[in-house]
Amino acid sequence: MxxxxxxxxxxxxxxxxxxxxxxxxxxxxxxxxxxxxxxxxxxxxxxxxxxxxxxxxxxxxxxxxxxxxxxxxxxxxxxxxxxxxxxxxxxxxxxxxxxxxxxxxxxxxxxxxxxxxxxxxxxxxxxxxxxxxxxxxxxxPTEYLLKIEEGKKFIQAGDLDNATNVLKEAMALNTKPALALFYIGQIEYMRKYTEEAKGSYQEGLSFNTIHFKCLVGLYELFLREMKFVEAYQVVKKISKYFPANPDRLSQIIRLAIQTKNYKDMQFYYEIFISLEERSSLLMNYMGAGLFVSGKFLLANNDSPTALQYFDNIAVSCSDFTKFTRATITILVEHKRFDEAQKYMARFPSGSKEDEDYIVSDYLLGSHSNVEPHVLVKKGLDLYNQKIRDVHCMKILLKAMEQSGYKEEKLAKYREEFAELWPQRTA
The missing domain is CATH 3.40.50.2300 (Response regulator)
Incomplete structure (x- = not known):
């Protein structure tokens, strides 16, 4: 036929x-x-x-x-x-x-x-x-692919010696045997020959620099060996060339933060917004990645990129009001009050009674021309609602001092502050 x-x-x-x-x-x-x-x-x-x-x-x-x-x-x-x-x-x-x-x-x-x-x-x-x-x-199928299928059957049966021999035979049948090298690398890793497995994956990549299976094999090898910097460089390449999927994107965001590649977060955000479906879990990872990166960059004199990240949070992750609160908090800490103020509008309607909104509003209000006794009243309202925030407590204690509260009145608040945040000073 x-x-x-x-x-x-x-x-x-x-x-x-x-x-x-x-x-x-x-x-x-x-x-x-x-x-x-x-x-x-x-x-x-x-x-x-x-x-x-x-x-x-x-x-x-x-x-x-x-x-x-x-x-x-x-x-x-x-x-x-x-x-x-x-x-x-x-x-x-x-x-x-x-x-x-x-x-x-x-x-x-x-x-x-x-x-x-x-x-x-x-x-x-x-x-x-x-x-x-x-x-x-x-x-x-070609003789090359038949040999690879034969090798895979030996792997599934646990016969790694025969699998290796067959896959080496397959290599001789193809001028770019990246797939055969991937499976040889898998066998070597199963045998705990880590360096040999790494060499096989890299040899496969020498035939095709973006061979998907070899890249994934190398990424998983580095990850298991806890070589996070190397793992990140490989998975970044995967994300650059291959369509994103939510599970992998979550892993990449976490690894980017772990390896302090904060300036790459915009690239992952663009992948994130290109996805038609974004789970709450992925949105949470994206928001956290943008905030941690923005916080670092703001502290290291790259405010334009930091503010871009915070804007991204406001646009795509505002359902998680904890990120809006965190953004306002960090901007207030850096005395960027006008920029912090604009994010108040990003809270969902009907959230004015929620803790994240109340805390954010109090932090911003404390830096306007408000009398200390007003800050004390609002701060005690938060306190009596069981809201505990390190920045709000600091503002409350300072306002109480300015309002003439005696030390015996302040003592219980100072003690609770020291208990909740032992590394911070009131």
């Missing part, structure tokens, strides 16, 4: 999924696939991950054509979902539709995660040629 017949038979027998958030592009791909011989009732369409998931629950899909970015995520997210759903389907074909050279390079680097890619603008002939080669490669 020649290649065209193999392809025709595959289209006639298998369910197909086309994913693109643009209806025009989606319908065009649908028409092309049907023109190539697919049966219309076996071709399904979706605009993004949610709709695609619904299709996958009902149909066993064997060919997917997905745009690079789709509603709710990326083609990579969809492909990962499919591989997890069909781990033993060796004929599953996952084709990424790319719009530019950068996306195409990423698709090439995502070996095993992406089977092929189609570059826009495409034609009926270009898609036909691509899909024929992709389908045939799945049904009649």
């Amino acid at each position: 020649d290649k065209k017949e193999v392809f025709k038979k595959f289209l006639e027998e298998n369910e197909i999924l086309v994913v693109d958030k643009n209806p025009g592009s989606r319908n065009r791909l649908l028409k092309i696939v049907c023109d190539l011989g697919a049966k219309r009732h076996m071709v399904h369409t979706a605009s993004g991950l949610v709709e695609a998931t619904n299709v996958l629950q009902e149909k066993k899909i064997s060919l997917v054509l997905s745009d690079y970015m789709v509603a709710g995520g990326s083609g990579f997210d969809l492909f990962k979902m499919l591989r997890e759903q069909q781990p033993n389907n060796k004929k599953l074909c996952l084709v990424l539709v790319t719009s530019n050279i950068s996306q195409t390079a990423v698709a090439k680097a995502a070996e095993e995660d992406v089977d092929s890619f189609i570059i826009k603008p495409y034609t009926l002939q270009s898609i036909q040629e691509n899909l024929i080669s992709t389908v045939v490669a799945k049904i009649q």
Whole structure:
């Protein structure tokens, strides 16, 4: 059977999924696939991950054509979902539709995660040629890929010696054997040969500097070895070239703070706002990353970047009023009262009775021309509401002194201050 017949038979027998958030592009791909011989009732369409998931629950899909970015995520997210759903389907074909050279390079680097890619603008002939080669490669894989599959089976069986031998044989069958080197690196790490594993991943990257699996292998190796600076440099590269997913972005933000790469936070914020769906957990990580970075930069004379970070919090993380309160607090500490004042408007409506709003309002009010006795009254109101904030307590104690309170009246507040914040002075 020649290649065209193999392809025709595959289209006639298998369910197909086309994913693109643009209806025009989606319908065009649908028409092309049907023109190539697919049966219309076996071709399904979706605009993004949610709709695609619904299709996958009902149909066993064997060919997917997905745009690079789709509603709710990326083609990579969809492909990962499919591989997890069909781990033993060796004929599953996952084709990424790319719009530019950068996306195409990423698709090439995502070996095993992406089977092929189609570059826009495409034609009926270009898609036909691509899909024929992709389908045939799945049904009649190269000797190199067969060796890798054989090696993977030995790994799963725990036979690491035979796995290594087979993967080394695979290396001789390909001029850029990054995938084989990834699996060799995995075996070496399983054997606790950390330096050897690192060498294999890096050798794989010498063939393709953004080979996804080798980058991830190297990142996880550094992370387990607690080499956080090295791990961060690798994962930063992953985030630069590959579509973001919320779980990985949370890890990167935490690692950026841990390694004091504060000036990178704007880059991660731009990734964050590009996501169509942002969980509360991710929003919390993003807000914390921006605030910690902004606080550091403000203390180190980079106020423009710090204020940009605080503005980002106000725009995208204001649902978490703790960040608005923290922003106002740090700006008041630095005597930037006008800048602090503008963030009061970022509190949600109906939050004026909440602690974060009350504390922020008191801190700002303490630096206007307010009589000490007024600050005492408001401060004691906070105190009696069981609100304990180090800055508010300091203001209250100072105002009480200025209002002539005797030491015996101040004693209990000083004692509580010392107990709550032993490292601070009232």
